[in-house]
Amino acid sequence: MTHKNERVLSVKELARVEGEGALYLRANGNRVEEARLDIYEPPRFFEAFLRGRAYTEPPDITARICGICPVAYQMSACQAIEDACGVTVDGAIADLRRLLYCGEWIESHALHIYLLHAPDFLGYRSGIEMATQRRDIVERGLALKKAGNAIMEVVGGRPIHPVNVRLGGFYRAPDRAELAALAESLRRALDDALATVRWVAAFDFPDHACEADMLALWRPGTYPIERGTLRTRSGLAFPAAGWDEHVIEEQVPHSTALHAHLAGGGRYLTGPLARYSLSSQWLSPLAREAARDAGLGPTCENPFRSIIVRAVETVYAVDEALRLIEAYEPPGPPAVEVRPRAGVGHGVTEAPRGTLYHRYEILADGLIASARIVPPTSQNQAAIEADLRAFAEARLGLDDAELTRHCEQAIRNYDPCISCSTHFLDLTIERSLFMQNGAWFPCQVPAACRSW
C-alpha cells in the first residue's frame, strides 16, 4: 500500500485529533451520581491569539475556530467590533449578512439531520450505513446542504471560511443576477426541506424533556439569526452588553471549557429548541405550517425532537434566503467604514447550535486589548450533563454497550461542537454496582472502567 516505504502502517486517521471529547458516567445502584462531558474548547486559544492584533482581524481569524459554523464567528465578531467602534450596519448589507447566515444554517442543519441524527431513529449505525441502503434519502440531504453551500460560495466568496466578509460589510457585493441563479437552486431546496420535515416527523421519539431554562436572541417580528436582544423562557431580557451581568462562566475541574449558567438562576440551553420555543411565532408562514403539520406546538422541550426543529429551521432558512434574494438591491458601497476607537463592544448571533457571544476591548490605535468568545456548546454543557444524568439513570438496566449507544444518541441531540479537530468521543462508564436478575450487586472490582 505504501509507495515509498515498506513499513506496514496503521493509519488510524488523517490528522484530526482524537481524545478531545469524552463522556464519563458514574453510577451507583440505580442512580447516576455523576455525568461529565469533557469538551476541548478552541476559543480559549483564540482569545489569547487575538490580543495585540488589529481590530480588523477577528472576523477572518475567528472564522477558523469552526469549519461547520465560520459565519457565526464572523458575524458575532463583526457585530462586537462595530459596536465598540460606534458603527451600526443595516439595510442591504445587513440583509446580505442574514442571507449568508441562512446558507450556514442550511448546510449545518442538513449535515446534522441526514448524516448524524436521523440514522439513530432509523436503526442505522451511521449515516454511511444509511447511505448504502437509502441512497435516495441521503442524496436529498446532500442536495439540500449543497444549496446552503452555494449561498456561502456566492455571498461569502468560498464554501468554507468565507473570505468576502469584513468589518462593516463585504469586500464585494454580489449582483442581482448572481443571486437570481442562487434562487433557482433554493426553490428546489425548499421542496427538499419540506420533505425533510415530513420525513423526520414520522420518527418515533421517546418521551423526554430537558429540564433547563432556555436562552436565545429575540427580536419581535423576526426569527432570530444575526441580530436581536437576549431573552430566556423564564422571562429574563437583556442586551448583548448585559451578557457579563447575566451569564456567569465558571471553570470546572473536568473540562477545559468553562461552564455557563444564568446569574441567580441555573443551567440553560441554547440552540434550536431555545430559538423555537422563544420565537416560533416569528417563523415564516410556510415554516410555521410545516412545524404544525409535523406535530410541533409553539414550544419544544424534548431534545430528541430537535431533529424536527432543525428541519423546520431549515425550511425557514431556505424560505428566508429566497425572500432576501427577491428583495435584494446591491448596496452602494458593499461596506460601511469602521474606524477604530477605544472602547468595548459586544456581539451576539445565533450559530446553528446556539447563541455565540463575542466581546472585544479595542485600544485607540486599533489593537485588541482583550477578546472573549463564549460558544454555544460551553453554554449548553451543564444542561447536556444534567440531561444525560436523567436520561442514563432511566436506562441503567442496559448493558454498557447498549447504554453507550443510547448516551451517544442523547449527545447527538445537541450536536455539541466538541472541536473541529476532534474525531472521537470516548465514553467511560464506571459502575460500583451491577445488576443481576433485577437486583444490584457490588462489582468484584470496585471500579470497572472501560473505554471505547
Added chain:
Amino acid sequence: MSGPGGVPVVVIGVGNEFRRDDGAGPAVVQGLRDLVPPGVGLVITDGEPTRLLEAWTGAALAVVVDAVRVSGSEPPRPGTTYRFVVDRPGTGSGPAASSHGFGFDDAIALALALDRMPGRLIVHAIEAADLSQGTGLTAHVAAAVDTVAAAILDDIGSFAARQGA
C-alpha cells in the same frame, strides 16, 4: 475543473492551519498555486466528508494531501511522507458523536455508497509532530511541504500522460 488535456483534476489540502502541523495540507496547496497546469482545481478544506465529496465529484484524478499521525511500534518520524492510492475506507472511525467528528474514512465510505469516488484517488500524507493549538509548521513538516508538492506535480503529469497515451 478541467486539468491537463481536458481531464478533470483536483488537489485538495485538508487541515487546520491553527493546529500547527495540521496546516501541512493547506500549505502544500498554497505552494502549488503557481505551479499546477491550468485548469487543475485547488481546494482547501477541513475534511468534512460531504465537502470532500463535493470537491472530488466528477474528477478523473483527485489528490488529497493531509497531515497524519502514524500508530505502530516504530518511533515517530515527523516529516516523513507517504503516498497511498485509495479505493476503500480504512477501519478507522465508528459513528460520530457530533457533526464535527466525521473523518476521512467516512468520506471514502460515503463516496462509495453514493458512487461519488473520483476516477483515481491518491492521498499524500505528511507525518505530523505537533497538532496542538498554534500557527506554523514544525521544521521537519515544513521541509516536507515542497517534497509533497513536487510529488503531486509528478502525479498530475503522469496521469495526464497516461490519459493522452
